[in-house]
Amino acid sequence: MWRFVLRTVLQRLLLLLLISIISHLVIHLAPGQPSEVDPMNPMMKAVDIARIRASFHLDDPFYLQYLHWMRDLVFGDLKSFRDGLPVLPKIWDRFLNSAPLFLLTTLIVWTASFPTGIHAALRRGSLYDRSTTLVAYTLISVPGFFLSYLLILFVVRTFHLPVIGQHTFGTEHAPLIVRFMDRIWHLAIPSIMAALTGIAVLSRYVRAQMLEVIDQDYVRTARAKGLDEDHVVYGHALRNALLPFVTMFGFLLPGLISGSVIFEQIFAWPGLGLLGYEAILARDFPMILTLNFMAAALTLFGILLSDILYAVVDPRIRLE
């Protein structure tokens, strides 16, 4: 077990290194130059550009730039092109904003998907099954921002309540309870919107998995023992159907960074996705590269976590 973990971690680290090199290549081969950060800005003179280029080692050969980036990242003094502030604290700040949104979204997705999917599988072909199928496909097929805008339109017109941002403007001095409720409200709408597609996809998957399992011989055996239907479904079938979902916990992690760009943009939520988006707009290479690196690291870590979790829950899997 530990040997497996160690070997996998080493392999993953190697992959991570490769990924970071490729991301550098992608950025350096692209025609846009970071010195064009703000080409329209009349204050940006050739001297300034030269100064920026020098301070960020932009005239060094590619491998040196890569090493500089690596060293700065490790020692935590990587600085943003945009304002010269260190990258990591900025990412940390935004992470604190993203985390509640991400956690709530995940919570909603997982608690809503399982009952929906199981119910549909057990009543296969019923009106409930067919209508949830259609609703799920519709949610998968709708552009996320389209639905969000429709909801915003609806909420604003019907309830005259603001939904954008992290809190309502002008409530800074309201009592704590009001501020807290306001915060929850502002968190709820984006989470629900971001969760909808997830619920649709995951509940379909739960349904398929459940259908796969419910026809297995061991479910028939459980019935032949005289167990009641709840016990058969939840004690025997669901246990097996759940196995693949354990691995999905791992794959959720990278969603923390890249999964939320659209929704953070719509709801003006200053999280990691929005940070990345702004960095891309500003060609803030250190920021882009670092976020990209972190997303890849999270993905790799997620896969490792999945493998280990799978071995924990499925007695047939041995980590070799």
Added chain:
Amino acid sequence: MSGAEPQATPLLSIRGLRVDFATDAGSVPAVRGVDLDIGISETVALVGESGCGKSVTAMSVMRLLTGRISAGSIRFGNTELQSLSEPEMRRIRGAQIGMVFQEPMTSLNPVLTIGKQIEEVLTLHQRLTSSAARAHAVELLKRVGIPSAERRASQYPHELSGGMKQRVMIAMAISCRPKLLIADEPTTALDVTIQAQIMDLLGSLQQELGMAVLLITHDLGVVAHFAERVAVMYAGKIVEQGAVRDIFKRAAHPYTRALLAALPDPLRTAARLEAIPGRVPLPRMLPAGCAFCARCKHVFEPCPGVLPELFPIAPGHSAACFLHDPRRAPSNVPCQ
């Protein structure tokens, strides 16, 4: 045991059972009027090719069908199983009727330990405490011949061989000392050497517990050593039934004879194994009369159009073939 004749009050009595399956092409009959009795402690074999409806019959007894029982009655002791509510039926399954399936590989739940899967039945039907259930489960594993039973009880199914898994299935099925054990092709998926061991185990358990066994198989060879009575099924109907001796020595239905001729017999030198020409007709393309007539050597006028009933041949032995209809049979028909 004499066993040739069903006892006065049979343990299980199936009358006029019909089962239909809904398909795209409409409703298709899988079982078309089966009568079958099993006496207390009696061993009956239900024999036939795959798709003839023998497993469906067994699953109807357990009421675990995906199809629909459209007619008939199934009495277990003095209870009509069809009229029971689902909770009442659950008290019969696993407690009074145990079942062993064909595929030991997939019939055990892969994520639960073997011990747990046996204990579950005991705590459910016998209200044992979990420690008592554990002890009993280990006892049962020992009884079905699993070495180092304590250790095995905490293992998962994938750690056992196919034969071992089938022993576990048997332990589970007999755990509540059922009055009837249904064994649905219990050895088909196993190696030949293991097959004999499993059949021996079933035989000794039957003796020990005095339970009745309904053995479902396509292998007449297994039947000879194990069963007292045999019912041969073809295309959803029983075409011949009688004591094992009668069936093997005086098979009356052309289908039974063909099955026997297809059996390798080590004593008969230079035996030519005879394959039965053609195949079982699809349930939706059955002729109005005898379903076997398309493959039968002895077809004559009534066969394709009229459904033969079971004609008595000897006490406890009957066959659904017009060759044995005293009113119709042509005199020149060869009869063993």
Added chain:
Amino acid sequence: MTVPATPGRRAEAGVLPLDGAGVLVPAETPFRQVWRSFRKDRLAMAGLVVLAALLMLAVLGKLFTEWWVLFDPATVRLPDKLRPPFSIPSSSIGKELWPTLGLYPFGTDELGRNVFARMLQGSFVSLSVGVVAVSISLIIGITVGGVAGFYGQRKLGFVSVDTLLMRVTDVAVCFPTFFLILTVVALLPPNIYNIMIVIGITSWMGTARFVRAEFMALREQDFVTAARALGLSEGRIIFRHLMPNAMAPVLVSATIDVAHAILTESALSFLGFGVRPPFATWGNILADGRSYIFDAPWLFILPGGAILVVVLAFNLVGEGLRDAMNPKLRRRASG
């Protein structure tokens, strides 16, 4: 006797034991089987009808907005900006600028352009973004997966071909896809071809993985051994024997991927990195329309609804195909 026996039945039965009830049903071709099963799926059939209509619309769109300009998506009529659907041009519009039908079926946008004409043009562009991107991803995915699956055992120095290609795939999977697309699209000159290419080269990994799995399973099967024994060339084995068998899952995922690509394009448009003018896509009409959501909701709801319907159709057809091609599900459905 209820059913009269066929005359001469007895003689026949003796001669032809296979006749009558035991008759062999002519085997259906796999294609017909899939189609028979697919046709029963009402949602999938509805999706297919929508897709057929979309294809026609796209061709007509190309025809009427570029080659024989009945509907000009680029004509700016500032006095007529933000007119609701089915409104008639105001009198200040000169005869030469009048829209073809004498009205604006879908209204006009903030520059007074005919939304109907833009949607018509966009249907072709949106569909081709999806189809081209998926074609690129299929070409890469099938090549990588096919080579890894078929030639996987060959050694290149100290690693096998399979290991090498699958590690490459792993690397590709680890890139945060949408982020990567954004980065590249932001850095490259913004044009429609770059968007197609970027979506294509970031979405081939799934295809590669299951083509590999399919090839590895198939190459061990008897008919491939038989084909080798017959002395068939590798190319022939791959293209005549393996490819057709691996096509079913590829087709399913390709259908769903087109849906995904169309959504990605609209998301890119929303973030301002989408297809640039002069091309109109449903995605950028929708993205532009959001600024007028309170004043001119049709600019938002029409393209959004159109994307929804088309993507839904692709998804339903894909899922319908998956069900129809899955023999296990098919058997279950029939009994």
